[in-house]
Amino acid sequence: MTTENEGGSTTAHRQFHIGDVITVATGTLVSLRHIEAVYDLCGYMTGNDALFTHQLPRAARECEPALRAQHPALIAETIPPISTMEEASEFLAALYPKYGEYVTVAPLPPGEHELIDPIVEMLDALG
Template identity: 40%
Template sequence: MHRTFPLADALSVTTPKMLSHRHMDGLYELLDHMTGQDLFTHQLGAAADACKPALIEQHPFLADLQPPDNADQADLLAWLVEAERVHGEQVTVQPLTNWGRRDPIEDACDQVGAERVFLPFATDAPDKIAIQANRQAAAEKLTNLKAALARLGDAARLAARQMPKPSPANGVNLDKPEPSS
């Protein structure tokens, strides 16, 4: 299913510059759409590498549309405005057909080594007993907190029922505002 995206988002994938007006949000949204996956930050590079040729295939003009070298922020913005004038501010983007869902944990292990990927709640961790004890303690705290909140709610409802209703009989006139001092 195709979707429309700002040209600047597509250029953030097909050029070496971050041109999206929405910055990382624009990049995530485009790459998530194209891959059909909610990507993690460390997966963006591989996703962009896979999406760049598809974007150029879908919109061949992107192949030659490159910002000037050594352009400052003002020059980049001027270049982008001209590119949007010539090619339109939006492009229609189709998802990739050849992207296989990638596990973000496996990708992290592949990138930095499994020994450097910390998973605090992994079920196969060496200190599994400590993790389970921490989970149990957290569950008990959550149960106690829920009970305390329920008691607090009961006390608030009881106090509200016992409060006198505002009326002229107890000195509250609902028709006139109180004079300010």
């Protein structure tokens, strides 16, 4: 699936595991790929596949509204208390019949991600 941008170019959409999408949209780690999923999904959506660790929270905040708009019912699912990966797997498996294992995600529209030099952003965070 692709989307045509304002300039007429097209952007391919990608499939992501529902656990990855829920993790980035809600901040609750249910992804079976752990933090790798956050890097992957945020990098894809922002167009910056070289995000530094300290940039992930901001990138996730930028991605969250788009993920909620793209998959509102999935993101609205109630996440039970999860303390093990087995519990996360069981939670996700219960959602597969309704949503499938993977969903299509579109990248953020141009201008929705603020590109900040990672060193400058780190220095700003340190004060």
